Amino acid sequence: MRVRNKAWAEPLIEAHPELMITDPLQNKGDWQKRFKKKQPIRIEVGMGKGQFIIQMALKYPQINFIGIEIQRSVAAIALRDALEESLPNLQLVLADGADLNEYFDNGEIDRVYLNFSDPWPKKRHVKRRLTYKSFLHVYQEILVDHGVLEFKTDNQGLFEYSLVSLNNYGFVFDAVFLDLHHSEEAVENVETEYEHKFSAKGQRIYKLSGHF
Ligand code: SAM
Missing domain, CATH: 3.40.50.150 (Vaccinia Virus protein VP39)
Structure with missing residues (x-):
């Protein structure tokens, strides 16, 4: 998925550190603290514009979800749509899925x-x-x-x-x-x-x- 650079992407991401994480290393072993309730965490690697992960978070409130996307402009679209729902069981990450073990602990997911x-x-x-x-x-x-x-x-x-x-x-x-x-x-x-x-x-x- 390629999308054109969006001028609004960067300021939107910067304005919402409560929902979109750009330095995931800081949360290693501590991801439950990002959610309202401590419950199993599921991740989507390459969430694109976030349609799946947002719908999953709406459908399964008893699960915590993290959507991970490497492209800034694509991730920003997911963020914009997720902001409309304000879900306590959803977090978004702008990062490379190849480095998952650098920002999740063993057995955290x-x-x-x-x-x-x-x-x-x-x-x-x-x-x-x-x-x-x-x-x-x-x-x-x-x-x-x-x-x-x-x-x-x-x-x-x-x-x-x-x-x-x-x-x-x-x-x-x-x-x-x-x-x-x-x-x-x-x-x-x-x-x-x-x-x-x-x-x-x-x-x-x-x-x-x-x-x-
Ligand atoms: N999962 C979405 C869907 O089914 O509609 C998007 C699919 S799209 C073909 C693949 C997405 O994975 C792209 O948005 C791409 O930027 C992202 N992606 C590819 N490699 C990735 C990686 N190493 N880490 C995170 N995201 C990645």
Whole structure:
């Protein structure tokens, strides 16, 4: 997802340190303090404009959610939309998901969501895929024992790659959907922005979930 630089992004982010964190290292081991209630924390790496994480926070008040996004202008859109809801169980982070273990303690996170992650189709970019083994290692570190990873995509190549990468890593699959929107899971499913866009075009949505 690329969006044009937005002049309002920087001042908006600066004005809302209570909701958007730009120096996440300071919260390592202390993330519960950012929320009104102490309850399990789930994160989305690459939240984009935040549609999924905001809807999840609204739907599941008994869970704390953190949306992480690397692009400032994209994260600012998520912040603008999240401000309209004022959710006590939502925090947003402007940072690189590759560094998760620098700003979350071991076992601090209950679940990781990866939604429509950039496919990086070229072989020489394989290490950038968010289901590459170095990323899996980081997720495992920050997750509680048997912590859950959920991954959705429309990209068959990335999905197949991820199945193999996770399997080789020793991940335990709980569910694999080759056509999520025509499965029993569809009723509970919370759509992301990309998911909405792709499924409207008739594209199939893949999903896997399981634990380390
Ligand atoms: N999850 C959203 C959805 O499903 O609508 C957005 C999908 S978009 C294709 C992928 C997003 O992941 C982009 O906004 C991109 O900037 C972000 N991203 C890619 N690599 C990242 C990383 N290492 N850390 C944090 N965000 C990342």
